[in-house]
Structure formats: C-alpha cells, structure tokens
Amino acid sequence: MRKKLRVAAYALCVRDGRVLLARSPAEDGTPEWVLPGGGMEHGEDPHDTVRRELLEETGYRIEVTGLLGVHSFRRPFPRRGLRRPVDHHSVRLLYAGRVTGGELTFEVGGSTDMAAWHDLDAVAGLVRVPLVDIGLRMWRERGPGGGA
Numbered sequence: 001m002r003k004k005l006r007v008a009a010y011a012l013c014v015r016d017g018r019v020l021l022a023r024s025p026a027e028d029g030t031p032e033w034v035l036p037g038g039g040m041e042h043g044e045d046p047h048d049t050v051r052r053e054l055l056e057e058t059g060y061r062i063e064v065t066g067l068l069g070v071h072s073f074r075r076p077f078p079r080r081g082l083r084r085p086v087d088h089h090s091v092r093l094l095y096a097g098r099v100t101g102g103e104l105t106f107e108v109g110g111s112t113d114m115a116a117w118h119d120l121d122a123v124a125g126l127v128r129v130p131l132v133d134i135g136l137r138m139w140r141e142r143g144p145g146g147g148a
Helices: 046-058 120-125 130-141
Strands: 002-015 018-025 031-034 037-039 060-077 086-102 114-119
Touching: 002 046, 002 060, 002 130, 018 046, 018 120, 031 130, 037 046, 046 060, 046 086, 060 130, 086 130, 114 120, 120 130
Parallel strands: 002 086
Antiparallel strands: 002 018, 002 037, 018 031, 018 114, 060 086
C-alpha cells in the first residue's frame, strides 16, 4: 500500500459573530463548506501557507493571531481502477486569523468556488466537513471571544 502524508494549514477567521468559510465540492460533487486553507508547498512556512491559501480562496489578507491546534487523521483509500490503495495521513495546522485587507472574491479554477461569512449560530445547519467543527471547538476553547 502506498503511503501519503499531507501537511496543510487552515485559518478560522471570526468577525462580528460570523465565521469565514469556503465552499468546495465533495467527492460526489455535493458542495460543502470548509475552512479556508490548504496544503503546504515544499519548503513553505505554515504561516505563509495559510496566508497564501486564504488570499487565493477568499480574496482576504490575514494576520495569523495564534495557533489553535493540530489535528491529525489517517484514512486508507482502497484501490481505484489502476490506482494502488493509499494509506493517507493528514496533519492539519489550525490557526486563528484576523482579516487585515482585501475584498471577498471567489477562487477561479481552484479547489473552492466561493467564500462567505456565516453566522456562528447557523453553522450547524450547513453541509460542512468535520474540520469546520473541529476548528470552531478549538477556537471556543481558547477562552472569551475565542482569542482572535
């Protein structure tokens, strides 16, 4: 079985009771909300990764205000056609971020197709990946106001 490691950085940006999320298609094509962020390039600092990804996916420049935590998971993917099975390990760095500039725009030709601010109380009703809830839990555990 082929082994694959992916290291990625994501930001949780909360402002005025709303969280910034991006939308990406699931494997079956269903749109689902995700935390803005993505994979590190070789030699790239995680702070640079999260700032680059946020700009690409949302149009916003951010200041990284702290590390919320690290989430790791491992998942096997079975053989698909001629592709060998993969033992996928994902390490995800979750940061708190504050928007410092830019304008909300949608990514073209990337992994997401739009970004939007969502009321924190409405997130539970969204079709979303588990990392959104993990990030919000980490943010809330930082104390009053989530620390960012």
